[in-house]
Amino acid sequence: MLIKETLEDFIDKVASKEPTPGGGSVSALAGSLGAALTFMVGNLTFGKKAYEELDEEVKEEMNSNFKELQKSIEKLNKIVDEDTKAFDKVMEAFKMPKETEEEKTKRNAAIQEGYKKALEVPLKCAEECFRVLKLQDVFAHYGNINAITDVGVGTLLAAAGLEGALLNVKINLLSIKDEVYRNEMEKKIEELLNEGIKLKKELMKIVYKRLG
Numbered sequence: 001m002l003i004k005e006t007l008e009d010f011i012d013k014v015a016s017k018e019p020t021p022g023g024g025s026v027s028a029l030a031g032s033l034g035a036a037l038t039f040m041v042g043n044l045t046f047g048k049k050a051y052e053e054l055d056e057e058v059k060e061e062m063n064s065n066f067k068e069l070q071k072s073i074e075k076l077n078k079i080v081d082e083d084t085k086a087f088d089k090v091m092e093a094f095k096m097p098k099e100t101e102e103e104k105t106k107r108n109a110a111i112q113e114g115y116k117k118a119l120e121v122p123l124k125c126a127e128e129c130f131r132v133l134k135l136q137d138v139f140a141h142y143g144n145i146n147a148i149t150d151v152g153v154g155t156l157l158a159a160a161g162l163e164g165a166l167l168n169v170k171i172n173l174l175s176i177k178d179e180v181y182r183n184e185m186e187k188k189i190e191e192l193l194n195e196g197i198k199l200k201k202e203l204m205k206i207v208y209k210r211l212g
Contacts (some may be wrong), residue, residue, distance in 0.1 A: 003080045011108040024083035024122050024168045031129035031161030032076035035069045037154035038136050041143040042066040048144060056174040058142055065135040071134050077163070079125045083168075090114035115175045117184070122168035126192055129162035133199040140206040159200040167192055 002010060002021055010029075014021055042062065045051050050061070097103045133155065139152050167187050173189075174181050177182035 001081050001110065002084065003077045017097070020084040020087075021080070022083075023164055024081045024086065024125065027122070027129075027161045027168070028076045028079035028083060028125045029161075030157045030164065031132055032073050032080070034154040034157030034159075034161060035072045035076065035132045035135075037150045037157065038132070038139050038143075039066065039069045039073065040152050041139045041147045042069070043152070044147045045139070045144040047143070049144075050144070050171060054142055056155030057140065061138045065138055069132065072128055072135065075128050076125065076132075077110075079121060080129070081170050082121050083125070086118045087114075089117045097171060112178070115172050116181070117131045119169045119172035122165040123188075126162050126165035126169065126196075129158050130192055130196050130199070131167060132158040133162070133196060133203065136203055137199075139209075148207055148210045152204060155200055155203040155207065159196060162196045163193060184185060 002013070002025060010021070014026060042065075045062070046066075051062075055061075057188060089113075090111060093107060093114045096107040096110055098107050132146075136155055136158065140148075140155070143151055169185070169189055173182055173185055176185075
């Protein structure tokens, strides 16, 4: 499993001439690191005087988001490995026989289905990175001031994971002929990206404001 390897080994594999791990796995790792940094900020906040002085509602939100961030880390870690297999169905379909018209029809249908499967993993990654950005808000506002730059770096990483994953969705979408499906997916991509950029800007504005 890629996620179990050393950082050095993972980077070497990314840098190699092999197509995987590529941008999809790296996007998932970026999202996971962004969540992990925010999780760290939580650890550095709980129990401190400033935390104890917060409203109970804010404390509850921070505790709830803290637990959800752990789930996001686990999900994105799995996607680091899942992404390397996402294109397998497409490759299998391309190897199908194509001698007769019936075989060609079956092969084309399998290829199209393969591309749809291939974009499911990066889409799941993008959605999880978007979720991380939403979970970061309370830490940006109320997290330990001495770790506010870690919230900022976590935000940048989660946003990079989101946009990087959506690039992988788009490239697979180019090969799909189903116009209804393609249009629906394009709309979803645009919404996720626009909302993600908006969240990133809002979070970074808070970070810089708290930095003084």
